[in-house]
Amino acid sequence: MFDPQKIKHDFPIFKRRINGKPIVYLDSTATSLKPRSVIDKENEYYTKYTANIFRGIYTLSEEATAEYEAVRVKVARFIGATNADEVVFTRNTTESINLVAASIGKTLEKGDEVVVSVMEHHSNFVPWQQRAQKKNVTFKVWDPREKLETIITRRTKVLALTAVSNVLGTINPVKKIVRIVKTINPQCIVVVDAAQAIPHMKVDVKEWGADCVAFSSHKMLGPTGVGVLWGKMELLENLSPYQYGGEMISEVYVEKTLFKKPPYKFEAGTPHIAGVIGLGAAIDYLKKLGMDNVRQHEMKIVAYALEQLKLVEGVTIYGPKERCGVIAFTMKGAHAHDIAQILNEDNICIRSGNHCAMPLHTHLGIPATARASFYIYTTKEDVDSLMNGLEKVKNKFL
Amino acid sequence: MDIYRELILDHYKHPRNFGHLENPDVTQEEGNVTCGDKISMEVQLSTVNSQLSIRDVRFSGEGCAISQASASMLTEKVIGMSIKNIMKLATEDILKMLGTSLAPSRIKCAMLSLEVLQKAIITYGR
Numbered sequence: 204m205f206d207p208q209k210i211k212h213d214f215p216i217f218k219r220r221i222n223g224k225p226i227v228y229l230d231s232t233a234t235s236l237k238p239r240s241v242i243d244k245e246n247e248y249y250t251k252y253t254a255n256i257f258r259g260i261y262t263l264s265e266e267a268t269a270e271y272e273a274v275r276v277k278v279a280r281f282i283g284a285t286n287a288d289e290v291v292f293t294r295n296t297t298e299s300i301n302l303v304a305a306s307i308g309k310t311l312e313k314g315d316e317v318v319v320s321v322m323e324h325h326s327n328f329v330p331w332q333q334r335a336q337k338k339n340v341t342f343k344v345w346d347p348r349e350k351l352e353t354i355i356t357r358r359t360k361v362l363a364l365t366a367v368s369n370v371l372g373t374i375n376p377v378k379k380i381v382r383i384v385k386t387i388n389p390q391c392i393v394v395v396d397a398a399q400a401i402p403h404m405k406v407d408v409k410e411w412g413a414d415c416v417a418f419s420s421h422k423m424l425g426p427t428g429v430g431v432l433w434g435k436m437e438l439l440e441n442l443s444p445y446q447y448g449g450e451m452i453s454e455v456y457v458e459k460t461l462f463k464k465p466p467y468k469f470e471a472g473t474p475h476i477a478g479v480i481g482l483g484a485a486i487d488y489l490k491k492l493g494m495d496n497v498r499q500h501e502m503k504i505v506a507y508a509l510e511q512l513k514l515v516e517g518v519t520i521y522g523p524k525e526r527c528g529v530i531a532f533t534m535k536g537a538h539a540h541d542i543a544q545i546l547n548e549d550n551i552c553i554r555s556g557n558h559c560a561m562p563l564h565t566h567l568g569i570p571a572t573a574r575a576s577f578y579i580y581t582t583k584e585d586v587d588s589l590m591n592g593l594e595k596v597k598n599k600f601l
Numbered sequence: 602m603d604i605y606r607e608l609i610l611d612h613y614k615h616p617r618n619f620g621h622l623e624n625p626d627v628t629q630e631e632g633n634v635t636c637g638d639k640i641s642m643e644v645q646l647s648t649v650n651s652q653l654s655i656r657d658v659r660f661s662g663e664g665c666a667i668s669q670a671s672a673s674m675l676t677e678k679v680i681g682m683s684i685k686n687i688m689k690l691a692t693e694d695i696l697k698m699l700g701t702s703l704a705p706s707r708i709k710c711a712m713l714s715l716e717v718l719q720k721a722i723i724t725y726g727r
Contacts (some may be wrong), residue, residue: 399646538665540636540710556635570663599605599681600666 205496207315207504207582209503213238213488214580227551227588228418232369232399232529232558232576234421238488241458245426245481255404255473271476274483275466281486282416283407286431288473291432292474293437296398297326299417299432300363300467302330303394306442307361309336316341318354319447320370321566325559327363327396327417328377344562347373351380355387361579364413370574371561372526373503381412392438398422402578403501403527405494420478423483429478439465446471497579501528504577508586515593517601521572528577531558534593539571546592553589604701605666613666618676620659629721630662631713638664638710640672642717646725652683657720665710667703672714674698686720688716 211217214236219226228236237403248270256271293299311317317335319328321344335342345354345362355362362384366377381393393413400406402423403421408416415438420429434442444451444462448471453460463470489497505528512518517535531591534542539555546553554574555566564570625643632639640662648657658680660672676727679687696702701717703711 220723538637540667540707541605542664557637561634564637568637599610 205492205500207500207580210492210580213240215239215242217478217580221550223552227549227585228487229575229577229581229585229589230552230554231402231422231578231581232574233554234426234427235402235578236248237426237582238485239428241299241481241484243485245477246549248477248480253548256476263478267476267480270480270483271474273478274486277483277486278431279433281490282401282433283409285409286436288442288466289433289436289439290481291469293417293430293432293435293469294346294420294428294475295421295430296396296417297330297430299430300327300394300414301330302415302432302445302564303392303415303434303442304330304334305445307392307441311335311338312557313338313340314358315360316343316356316358317361317363318359319343320347320365322347322368322373322422322568323363323365323558323577324369324396324398326553327365327394328397328562329559331363332348333362346566347375350472351383352387352575354392354490355384359384359388359391362391363398363570364393364395365398366406366411366416367397368522368531368543368563369399370558370562370563370572371522372529372531373523373525374404374525377411377413385412399527399529402489404498405555408433419535420482420485421533423485425482426475428475429482434465436465439469444468448472492579502575502577503582503583504528504529504581504586507583508575508577508589511590512536512593513588515590516595517595523568528581530572530576531572531574533569533572534596535601537596539573541600542573542593545587546598548595549587549588549592603709606701609666609670609699609701612670612673613691614616616660616673617643617679618659618667618680620662621661622653622657622659623681624724625659627721627725629717629724631670631720632662633664633713634669636664636668636710638662638713639665640668640682640714640717642714644718644721645727646684648704652685652702654681654683655679655687656681660714660717667707667710668713671695671711672696672698672717674715675718688719690719692698717722 252266254267256268276287352380395413395416397416397418401418417436453469521531543555605655622643628639628643643659645657
């Protein structure tokens with residue numbers, strides 16, 4: 204039985220009291236909380252086998268290397284990839300996308316087009332916008348309500364697409380979109396921001412058919428400072444390195460350098476070893492729960508929250524009924540910041556602002572929204588606390 | 602401390618000097634784009650006791666209670682004040698005016714109106 208109340212016991216932060224009150228954490232879309240097992244696993248590297256990886260011919264280094272590489276395999280299995288060498292460790296989703304954008308950006312030519320969806324997080328919007336501008340190629344923004352056929356052409360080099368909107372909670376039909384895009388233009392590279400998908404539902408990158416997929420450890424119970432770029436081997440082989448330095452080379456001469464094969468040619472310098480190892484424990488934790496159960500739980504919570512929110516006078520909800528565990532809303536007479544501030548009096552943590560999706564907010568014609576988001580440890584009682592908090596907001600502002 | 606004390610909510614719900622002047626000497630608008638706060642100030646100046654001072658001011662805009670109440674209270678505070686003294690106003694004066702303490706993330710909301718006013722004065726000086 205999936206019991207979020209029991210799950211809470213695995214997360215040490217829930218023991219914390221601020222002004223004597225417990226924490227109601229409704230901002231997992233920004234970052235998830237961390238279970239004890241992840242904290243312990245990261246700590247294990249620092250206490251038991253601290254050593255640089257790939258370098259030492261001694262036990263500590265070999266242990267650290269084995270732990271680090273085991274996570275690569277674990278990640279691959281978790282997302283349905285068959286080849287672990289297609290898994291590149293980065294700092295976060297943003298760096299994963301920048302890696303791809305920097306490399307593809309170099310190959311953009313006059314007449315090419317770059318397309319992003321209007322619901323992209325800035326991390327899958329700005330890198331493409333900037334590369335397109337630099338190379339003076341067409342930059343197009345796609346409203347997913349429009350037919351893809353009206354925007355993707357034979358000259359579209361890239362489609363940047365989020366799997367799940369971090370504001371609306373919309374779950375985009377990635378598989379279907381990729382299929383249509385590839386029918387129009389088989390050469391178009393589809394770059395999927397899966398930061399809000401991988402933590403919350405079962406994802407199979409092979410089934411999606413996209414060329415590369417980016418996500419972050421810290422949104423899926425893992426440590427901050429670790430991201431993943433999964434890419435089809437053929438694409439990774441053709442991408443030029445993003446950064447240069449140690450570990451990513453095979454031979455260096457005065458006149459030239461030979462690079463390692465993927466994924467190593469993209470992992471210059473000492474990586475966040477402890478963080479990657481911690482991510483392994485996060486995946487273990489999620490696998491034990493079962494991603495289908497995670498999704499089922501979130502569907503229940505988000506349905507309950509939507510139902511309750513609709514009863515609050517003056518609240519406008521954005522996004523579709525069928526969605527991931529995130530709800531952006533506005534309240535008549537109260538700015539999102541004021542809502543968040545008043546909720547904070549009861550340690551209810553929500554986000555307010557444009558959530559790094561300013562083009563989407565401009566598109567919706569609103570400067571800011573309040574956003575509550577849910578995860579495996581969110582209970583109905585947490586949602587009730589939010590509603591009580593919103594009553595307080597209403598009493599002050601309406 | 603209650604940030605949303607009565608005085609702040611009152612200024613937010615019933616802003617003073619809200620609207621437009623017929624013949625402003627200078628108009629300035631600024632915003633915190635990421636918050637969605639926006640303040641526009643229209644100012645009329647005159648010389649009082651050989652000091653250039655604010656004769657009248659109106660503001661308009663939208664945003665959170667802190668940014669809007671701060672603008673409303675500031676307009677009341679500065680009418681008749683010399684621009685020399687306005688340019689001296691700083692964060693602590695605004696917090697004192699609001700009568701509350703604020704987390705760093707909210708201080709920029711509170712400071713927006715003063716920034717706009719001081720920019721207006723600089724624009725006028727040019």
